[in-house]
Amino acid sequence: MNHRYEPDPLAVAxxxxxxxxxxxxxxxxxxxxxWYARLAADADHEVWALSWLPGQGTDLHDHGGSAGAFLxxxxxxxxxxxxxxxxxxxxxxxxxxxxxGSRHVHAVTNRGEAPAVSVHVYRPALHRMTRYHLSxxxxxxxxxxxxxxxx
Numbered sequence: 043m044n045h046r047y048e049p050d051p052l053a054v055a056x057x058x059x060x061x062x063x064x065x066x067x068x069x070x071x072x073x074x075x076x077w078y079a080r081l082a083a084d085a086d087h088e089v090w091a092l093s094w095l096p097g098q099g100t101d102l103h104d105h106g107g108s109a110g111a112f113l114x115x116x117x118x119x120x121x122x123x124x125x126x127x128x129x130x131x132x133x134x135x136x137x138x139x140x141x142x143g144s145r146h147v148h149a150v151t152n153r154g155e156a157p158a159v160s161v162h163v164y165r166p167a168l169h170r171m172t173r174y175h176l177s178x179x180x181x182x183x184x185x186x187x188x189x190x191x192x193x
Contacts, residue, residue: 051087051111051163052139058082058089059115059161071095071157078193081161088167094119094158099151101184102129105144106170110163112150113139117158122149127179147174147181168193 048054058081062069067079069091076098081089087110094117102122114134121140122129124147134140136158142148152158171192173185187193 052141054163055111055113055161059113083167087163087165090162092160094152096152096155100149102149102174104147104172105164107144108164108166108168109144110165111139111141112160112162115159117156118154119158120151120153
């Protein structure tokens with residue numbers, strides 16, 4: 043893969059998504075939990091591949107101050123963001139992506155009937171993620187997960 047600097051994280055995700063044969067790990071689907079693997083990392087960013095069987099998803103979380111993007115490579119994912127104290131769903135079919143800032147909080151789930159695959163780019167690399175509960179229209183911290191310990 044060409045690892046030249048690209049300022050747009052969604053363009054980085056698209057470049058990796060276009061060449062799955064060049065990934066350093068083969069794509070897998072885990073029937074028990076969402077599968078993920080880091081594809082690349084450098085001083086500027088890191089790239090992850092994720093696979094999602096129907097029903098698999100994340101808790102409501104942030105990216106510990108990292109900004110980035112993700113691109114749906116196959117299948118359909120549902121992203122829920124918090125607006126007005128409520129979760130707002132966004133349907134993301136294959137080929138669609140989303141840039142996000144350093145304060146973005148969301149949950150992502152495969153609510154479809156087919157497996158899904160996505161590529162995620164984080165700048166800088168993930169060092170921590172905070173998981174949240176939405177209670178009474180407010181985000182409440184549930185857990186702070188650290189890189190090297192939780193993933």
